[in-house]
Amino acid sequence: MPIQQSDVVYTAVATAENGRDGRVSTDDGKLDVVVNPPKELGGSGAGTNPEQLFAAGYSACFQGALGVVARQEGADVSGATVTAEVGIGKNDEGFGIVVGISAHIPNVDEARALELIEKAHEVCPYSKATRGNITVTLKVS
Structure with missing residues (x-):
């Protein structure tokens, strides 16, 4: 059974810029990482994925x-x-x-x-x- 919106006790918010080849950060600033596709998917593999x-x-x-x-x-x-x-x-x-x-x-x-x-x-x-x-x-x- 899905939870109802009124039952939510915490919500994480993250924003991606430029999809799989860019940056992901959270609204509270605790996470800010460069993301890149892995080499196996044609990316540089330089960041996390x-x-x-x-x-x-x-x-x-x-x-x-x-x-x-x-x-x-x-x-x-x-x-x-x-x-x-x-x-x-x-x-x-x-x-x-x-x-x-x-x-x-x-x-x-x-x-x-x-x-x-x-x-x-x-x-x-x-x-x-x-x-x-x-x-x-x-x-x-």
């Missing part, structure tokens, strides 16, 4: 969701890391993305770690936003 920014946001959000699930389940996820790999490539409609989420949770066994990340995938806002739109694979490392 939208896929890196999406991977950064997704991994941080997923780590937060993992923490929520761990507290609910009484699991120790101290020292855990979450890595998001965002790939871009051509599909039937032009371009699309795929995401791989990998979690390293040192204080639980592999089966329990997989269970925790599957539950985190159900509650993570990024996972909810992309569900049914892109392929997201989960693994433990």
